[in-house]
Amino acid sequence: MRATAEPAIAVTRQLGRFIATSSWLDIPVDVRREARRTLVHWIACAIGGSTHDTVERAVRAQLAMSNHGNARLFGRRERLVPASAALVNGIASHVLDFDDTQLGATNVHPTGPVASALFALAEIRPLSGAALAHALVLGIEVECRLANAVFRHANRGWHVTGAVGSLGAAAACAKALALEEQQIAFALGTAATQVVGLREMFGSMCKSLHTGRAADNGLTAAMLAAEGYTSADAAVEGPQGYAQVLNGATDLAGVVGALGQRYEISRLSYKPYACGVVMHPTIEACLRAREARPDLSARATAITLRVHPDVLSATGKQSPRTGLETKFSVYHAAAVALVHGIAGEDAFSDAMAVDPHVSAVRGRVRAQPDEAVRKDEVHATFSLPGETIEEHIDHVVGSVTRPMTDADLERKFESLAGEVLGASRCGRLLERCRGFEEISDAREVLAAATA
Template identity: 35%
Template sequence: MTAAPESIAKTIAGELARRIVAMCYSDLPEQAIRWAKIGILDTVGVTLAGSVEDCVRIVASVEGIGAAQGSSLVFGTNRRVPALDAALINGTASHALDFDDVGESIGGHPSVPLVSAIMALGEQVDAGGKDAILAYVVGFETESRIARAVHPYHYDRGWHPTTTVGVFGTVAAAARILKLGEAETAMAFNLATSLAAGVKANFGTMTKPLHVGHSARSGVLAALLAKGGFTAGKRAFEHPQGYFNVFNGAGNYDAAKVFKHWADPLDIVEPGFGLKQYPCCGSTHPAIDAVLKLRCEQNINADDVTAIEVLTNPRRLPHTDKPEPRNGLEGKFSIQYVTLRALLDGRVVLSHFEDVAVRDPCIRKLLPLVRAGAHPEMPTDSKEQFAAEVVVTTRAGKKLSARVPHQICRGLANPMSREELWAKFEDCALRALAPAQARPLFEMLERLDGVVSVRDLTDAIAVRRDAFPRMERTKVG
């Protein structure tokens, strides 16, 4: 590995590179390793579940994508393709169901920009389980610290930080897997500023998971190009027409936050991330929890309800206030739909986001009863970023309410048990794998730090069939 020249070392990309190259597995605290394994395990599960979705099949059917043989597994198949194609397809699959974890610092989904890239490159270079864990932690730290520098303005402006920031986590993870030096890593970061993309206007469509596939592929591409000697500007973050000023605008970011308290503690340890219990947008989860709490405590009969009011932080509403979802994808981003589903069924599960479920006549009849709005005690700048209150009005005119305080899914304060992790993983994995494959894979992921080769892991993930060759490829022109 080569050190960065002085001209690069004094830049943001150069300082990121220096810190990333210096991080070692032996320096990782036990909690970081534990949560990295959980994050990778959960992401593998949701990627398998997403691998059978239409958006993934369409991406994989485009002529030229996945057509060549390579070393990297396409989840949901037994095929191996070039790493760039695997990162694109698997990255899209990982976010197809919006069932992946949520991070407070990134303001999005921290694991999906990382795992598909780590797996794809890990197979290519025959990385070990500890290499994968280190790459994940390094990537998590990088994307989280850059996110702190640009939020909340970046999110409110309409960018999708999972990818517009997550791409830099991918670069960091890829650089570690490829064992790049400081100069190469810095160049990969600078290059990636031109590859960052994703706007919230496309939430609730197939394009949102494509954001992740594109981001994962872009991060891998940046690292591979830098390894080959490709060049980019040396100050692509801080330049007047660089990443910070273009994406946020002058005065709307604090670049110093990238390095403030770097790895002290690691962001994966504090504040960490939360696992999703429900396969829909994390911004809707507090409302689901509130209505489930109300349902349990008050024994509410849906036939006795005349109105449902969902009050939450106004920052949650631009992408979830969808009173009339038309299909399963839009249902994932409709706080009205998921609240009603939770009230009616006492749970929110994958089958609720099939198109037929969203179009159920009973649901369509009751959706007008649900109104969403900003909670007067949860201003945009409050600590109650992920919180909600649900107020149900009965036919007798009685108002029943339940409130859930700030909580991002199931994280450090309220972790999933091993049994709950397995239940979610099994439900996801069995959408693509044979029943006999799921449990051994789960246990292998639990002991990832003892896995000699990522190839052993992907051998366990590979299915015994292959759907994609039967797909009619979409030709260009």
């Protein structure tokens, strides 16, 4: 008798089959539209983050190891080998914490690992815009479905984006390389054994490294599979495989259920504020309250927030010391919104971390976890001498219920990319992105997006 039962569902194999047989013509029109929106948004975040000190250090480290690459970086002049370009573009796209999120489920940021890997691959295996967009949809699908199954109900401390991103990137690159079912399954297995990302790193440079490393790992896994590199047959579902070892997950039916009938990319949220997404309802509540009472930060003796428990587990830093740490402090987010009325990248800088007025208000903020409150919701109470002000955000802007419009996304694109490329070049790049599916060579976008 075998000591361990065989997995009931051949998840790795079924994912491989789905990816291998999927056709761009199978993808619904509304999903194609969302792929275009997702690319516009991700490119903006990658260019916007390209000048961050975290990226500067990463580029110097990669150049010290190899300066002979030909793969381009969004928003920069340097060129690196493709794996390093995937790494750096992944870091840049996530470092501002401004990228897309599967809000309401696992808070995974799915596009970063997938798009970073695909654009690096496009430098050595030319892809049309439609081919890259198709691979993007499938990579995000794999990533989000695995996140839902493995991490939805518990998390031992993994940063979900790092933990699932390698498999999403591998799936996307395997499709772009036109690999067969068995090769794709091997690529997924090779990616599964390279997972990265600890939540302890939130607020440090290493958080964005998770996205970059996942992109690098996924690209490498697909390239290895293309050369006949093998992996375990049940890498995802096996008794000592990915899902069991990472988080003890055994119910994986949702990973392969209704494949091709619904697409997770349609459920992505895009951020209006440059910080941890679970803080966004608090920011909106504080900005709204400040608009009605501009003197609120000076007069409020206490600010009480009733929030989803994930707000405290992910963004509970009470005394952030750096700009990166402020992105994971709901106390800072509330305070800077009340004091300065801002929530963009300037609100989460090193200077704002030590702003005396913000620090003073930060000390008056109290956050209470409540399972009955959704992730896109907050109940905020502002206590003043002789009165109390209440603000309830039912669904924050940027959520699936209140999505950012195309115009909102383009304004965000112009703000982030325009600052790096200039208004004229930014406009030309945006025009190419609008017609991405019709581009014969995705490298046209890369050429337009470098500094």
